[in-house]
Amino acid sequence: EKMISNDQAVFRYCDDEGKTIDEFPTNPNGSMHNLAAVCNAQGNVMAMMPHPERTEKGNTIFSSMKEFIETGNPVTNHNLSFDRPHYEAANYEANGNATEWVIDMIITDNEASSVKNALDHLGYDISISRQTHWEIETRGDGESILQKIDKTGELYNSNKEFISETTAKDNTASFLVRQKEDMIGRAKLESLTERFEIDGIAELNRGVIWNVTVNGGNFKTVLNEILDTHILFNPLSHECYRIN
Structure with a gap:
């Protein structure tokens, strides 16, 4: 909102009208x-x-x-400052009417490896893995509906x-991260109901579970x-819950 009030909103997503x-x-x-794109206060740097x-x-x-560039606009230096707020992850409360699927990868997870490398450079002695989390709420014959969903491969x-x-595991904490606007979950729900014609899916939510094992240092610290690095999630667009 501050960037909008400062006229730093360059492009926005809109329809044909x-x-x-x-x-x-x-x-x-x-x-x-x-x-879709914003710029700095001076208007000479854009991110989109x-x-x-x-x-x-x-x-x-x-x-x-x-x-x-060709008109010789001068380059100026500006000091940037940002106070990163501390984030407390709320405890995850599972939907008692839903089935949870936790998905693991057989192949190497490059995203988890990249996050670990970044945290290694920051000096943290940790191990990290990532899982996909689906929360599926059904109506009627839940077992039959889940079998149909499973067969689609969606x-x-x-x-x-x-x-x-x-x-x-010992010294391991798991965090469930969900987008506030679950676009993937909504798209998959639409595909399952419209394309595969599966009735009885009441709700479908997608998230990512980050498992962080602390190998050295104070566990809580x-x-x-x-969490305060925001490397696992963006608090502006994600919700983060502590699973264990």
């Missing part, structure tokens, strides 16, 4: 305020999610950058994934510091 509708597919990724290089309509962006790829369980 220019209306900023905060729903999929107009807003494809759940961006707050439909923001869409790829203008993939369409001729994006040429204006690059030509304006070229013009800015919620996991049996060639490289399998249904597992949450991790329970290390976990709090890792």
Whole structure:
């Protein structure tokens, strides 16, 4: 909201009539305020999610950058400051009417490896793994509905994934991270009900479970510091829950 009031909202997701509708597919990724691109206060640095290089309509962006450089605009330095707030993960309360599927990977999880490498560079002696979490609420014959969902292959790829369980190890904490606007869950629900014509799915939620094992240092302190890096989730667009 502060960036919007400072006129730092460069592009927003909208429909063909220019209306900023905060729903999929107009807003494809759940961006707050439909923001697709923002700039710094000086207006000379822009960050954006869409790829203008993939369409001729994006040429204006690059030509304006070229013009800015060629006209000799001066480069100025500005000190940046940011007070990262401390985040407390609430305890996860499972939906008693839903079935939970925890999905593990057979192959190497490159995303988990990247997060571990980043935390290694910050000096944390930890091990980390990632699982996909599905919460499936059904109506009627739940077992039959779950079997139909399983056969579609929509919620996991049996060639490289399998249904597992949450991790329970010493010195390990598990955090469930969910997008506030669960676009993937909504898209999968639509596919299961419309494409595969499976009736009886009341609700479908997707999340990611991060399992963090602390190998050295104070367990609680290390976990709090890792949460405060926001490397596991973005508190502006995600919700984070402590599982164990």
